Amino acid sequence: MMTSASRADSPRERILEAAKTEFALHGIAGARVDQIAKSARTSKERVYAYFHSKTELYRIVATQEMEAIAAATRLDPTDLPGYAGRVHDYFTAHRDNLRLMRWGQLELLGNSSDEVVDAMTARKTEQIRRAQLDGHLDPDWDPLDILTFVSQLATAWADQAPPGRPLNETPDEASAGVAQAAFLSARRAAIVAAVEKLFPAAQS
Structure with a gap:
């Protein structure tokens, strides 16, 4: 019986981890399957045995x-400012993951429907629609507009470098100075405040 530890070090899982890094750096078109295989300590043929295409x-x-994003950020339609803050926190701590998602938006947009994204x-x-019906959110907004606007605001600073700092600096390094920590804290507060102004709970 395969344990969780053995699954984590299986060729398939190593390929997925290596692919995540390669796609974040180079996108779909620019990613090289031979590099993924090398990083995963396997062969290009094995990659294609598990996955039919790049x-x-x-x-x-x-x-x-x-x-992972959904689990970490936990959408709560009755507290969209809090949700926006969690999304901001997640992506400022995982900037590579934001690049990973944006490559897909750039390269796959309009080519085919993504059932997972759609679902x-x-x-x-x-969830947002139910919150509107329950009186927690202004019902005049289209739920998709609410979701889109909150998501855009929440990620507005996630791939922006603080003044005087390179974007590829890790969060720990970037927050080493008090001034940089204050900058990041202020950006988060601005996001939360903006969402609060746009989507406050409807008055009962």
Whole structure:
């Protein structure tokens, strides 16, 4: 019986982890399957044995990341400012993951429907719709607009370098100075305040 530790070091899991790094750096078109195989300590043939195409491999990696994002940020339609703050926190701590998702938006947009993205979007908009019906949110907004605007605001600073700092600096290094920590804290506060002004709970 395969344990969780052995699954984590299986060729398939190593390929997925290596692919996540490669796609974040180079996108789908620019990612090299031979580099993924090398990083995963396996062969290019083994990669294609598990995944039929590079696009399929990207979709699986992106699906795993979307599930991780959903678990870490926990959409609460009755507290959209808090949700926006959590999304900001997640992506400022995982900037590579934001690049990973944006490559898919750039390269796959309009090419085909993504059932996973569509299902997740439908689930979240339905949560927002129920909150509107329950009087927690202004019902005049389209739920999809609410979700989109909050997501855009929440990630507005996630891939922006603080003044005088390179974007590829890690969060720990970037927050080493008091001034930089204050800068990041102020950006988060601005996001939360903006969402609060746009989508306050409806008055009963």
